[in-house]
Amino acid sequence: MTIPPLVVPEGLELIAPVTGEESPNRTGSRFGFLATDLGILWDDGDGGVFVAFGDTYGEGWEGPGAGARSADHRRNVLARSRGGDLSAGLSLDDVIEDAPGHAAEILPADPRRRLESTVIPTAGIAVDGVQYIHYMSVKLWGVPGGWRTNYGGIAYSRDRGMTWHKDREAHWRNSLLGRHRFQMGAFTKDAGDPDWIYLFGTRNGRFGPVYLARVEPTRIAEPHRYRFWTGSGWHHWWRRARSVAPGPAGELSVAFHSGLGLWLMVHLEDKAGRIVLRAAREVTGPWSDGQTLVSGQDYPALYGGYLHPGALDGDQIYFTMSQWGPYNVYLMRAQLTVHS
Numbered sequence: 001m002t003i004p005p006l007v008v009p010e011g012l013e014l015i016a017p018v019t020g021e022e023s024p025n026r027t028g029s030r031f032g033f034l035a036t037d038l039g040i041l042w043d044d045g046d047g048g049v050f051v052a053f054g055d056t057y058g059e060g061w062e063g064p065g066a067g068a069r070s071a072d073h074r075r076n077v078l079a080r081s082r083g084g085d086l087s088a089g090l091s092l093d094d095v096i097e098d099a100p101g102h103a104a105e106i107l108p109a110d111p112r113r114r115l116e117s118t119v120i121p122t123a124g125i126a127v128d129g130v131q132y133i134h135y136m137s138v139k140l141w142g143v144p145g146g147w148r149t150n151y152g153g154i155a156y157s158r159d160r161g162m163t164w165h166k167d168r169e170a171h172w173r174n175s176l177l178g179r180h181r182f183q184m185g186a187f188t189k190d191a192g193d194p195d196w197i198y199l200f201g202t203r204n205g206r207f208g209p210v211y212l213a214r215v216e217p218t219r220i221a222e223p224h225r226y227r228f229w230t231g232s233g234w235h236h237w238w239r240r241a242r243s244v245a246p247g248p249a250g251e252l253s254v255a256f257h258s259g260l261g262l263w264l265m266v267h268l269e270d271k272a273g274r275i276v277l278r279a280a281r282e283v284t285g286p287w288s289d290g291q292t293l294v295s296g297q298d299y300p301a302l303y304g305g306y307l308h309p310g311a312l313d314g315d316q317i318y319f320t321m322s323q324w325g326p327y328n329v330y331l332m333r334a335q336l337t338v339h340s
Contacts, residue, residue, distance in 0.1 A: 004288040005262055007279040009317075009334040012294060016089030018320060019053070020328040025092040032102035033077060034061045038121070038251070039090075039320030039329035042187070043309040044080065045126035050161060051079045051092060051320075052121040052133065053329070056103065064325040074105035075118045076135075078161055086311055086318045090331040096161055106164050107135055107155055116150060117141065123252070125187035125197065127217045131157040133164070134185035134199065137171070142205075145250065145270040149174050149204040152183040154221045170221045172238065178204055181211040181228075181241050186252035186265075189217075190283065198254070198283055199226065206250025206270040206303075209243035212284060229284055245278060245287045253306040256283075259313040260338060266293060266305040266319060273297070275305040275321065277334075293334060294321060301325050 019036050021028035028034045036056040044050045058072030067073065079092040098104035110116035116137050123134040137150040153171035155164045174180045182201030189197050196214045212229040219225035227234035228241035235241075250268040257264050265278040265287060276290030296302050301324035308318040308331075316335045323330070 002281070002286055004286045005279045005281060006288055006291070006339040007260065007262065007264070007277060008291050008337045008339060009277050009293045010337060011335040012298075013333045014299075015087065015318070015331040015333050018051075018090045018092065018329040018331050020326070023328070024089050027092065027103075028058070030101065031077075031079070031092070031095045031097075032072065033058045033074070035063060035067060035327040036077065037066075037322040037324075037327060037329060038304050039306055039322065040121055040124055040253075041306050041308050041320060042124035043126060044131065044161070045129065046160070048080050048082045048093075049308070049310060050124055050126075050131065051081055051090070052124055053077050053079070054120045055118055056105075057327075058102075061327075063327055065327050067327075074103065075109055076105060076107050076121055077103035078106050079103070080161070083310070086308065086331065087333070090308070090318075090320070106161075107133070107166065109137075115139070122152075122184040123187045123199075125189065125220070127189075127197065127220060129158070131161050132187070132220050133157075134187060135166075136183050136204065138204075145206040145248075147205055148178050149183045152180070152185060152201070154223070156221050167221060170223060172223050174204065179208075180204075181208070181238055182213065184250070184252065186254045188254045188256065188263075188283075190256050191258070200244075200252050200254050200265070202247070202249050202252060206268060207248040209247040210245040210249050210252065210265070210267070210287075211241040212244045213238075213241065244285045251304045251306070253319070254283075255307045255309060255312055257312045257317070257336075259315065260336065262338075263287075264307065264312075264317070266307055268303050268305060270303070273302070275302060279338075293319075294332065299323055304329070
């Protein structure tokens with residue numbers, strides 16, 4: 001049996017807040033939001049990085065945690081970073097706006113609250129000039145770390161993120177018991193293998209294992225074209241998918257680290273109160289046991305953990321992390337050591 005590589009993160013640092021009026025980006029005065037979460041990162045294919053956030057609040061937000069919907073609530077917003085020295089922080093250079101100085105909600109929800117509470121991005125990827133977002137349609141919130149989705153879907157933009165389209169057919173409807181395996185996702189690709197886009201997935205909430213699918217780049221917005229990893233091959237039926245990494249897993253991020261020649265996976269282990277790092281030589285695994293990347297003892301009520309695509313070629317990684325109390329996003333850095 002193949003033994004997975006062991007990549008140990010060390011020397012964790014908080015570089016700077018990404019969001020909030022006290023951050024270098026001053027998102028309150030510049031973009032009209034004081035509090036948000038997630039900070040999902042992907043290469044926009046045009047020399048920059050898109051940064052997608054979840055439920056977002058402006059004037060009237062008081063905290064801790066998410067605010068009242070009367071506090072200028074938007075279910076999601078999208079910013080763009082055009083580069084810069086990450087050791088000084090993650091700059092947000094502009095946002096998709098609905099008015100000058102006000103970040104827009106890019107993926108609206110059904111106005112009937114009983115059908116759809118919110119719409120939250122979970123992953124993004126750019127292919128041939130088209131931007132794609134995997135998002136979850138949240139029906140209702142449950143116990144901490146648990147919620148019920150209507151479906152996981154794919155939205156796309158052909159105008160550099162300015163406008164987004166949610167096709168009615170471009171989603172995986174949740175199963176009756178809430179066990180569909182791709183309600184939350186993580187897109188990734190291998191620069192050396194242009195034939196496939198990979199989508200890692202989990203069930204709704206933060207307690208299930210991790211699954212894997214792949215699709216041709218031109219078919220990302222067509223769920224019926226995805227094929228699911230069964231442990232020995234690829235199958236068209238999602239119920240044949242077998243886990244590639246155990247749970248509990250929430251908020252996935254997966255990328256190929258060219259400097260190490262390894263695949264890296266970051267996700268939350270909610271019950272253990274930590275964000276972990278896994279590694280594999282092949283995208284299908286085997287994946288290593290989760291190594292503590294960030295501990296909740298140091299950063300209470302942490303979640304998220306999204307790898308920055310512009311820092312995957314050296315002996316360190318940068319990633320975003322959220323905290324519930326301040327309800328904002330932070331840029332983190334860790335050194336990596338590979339143990340044979």
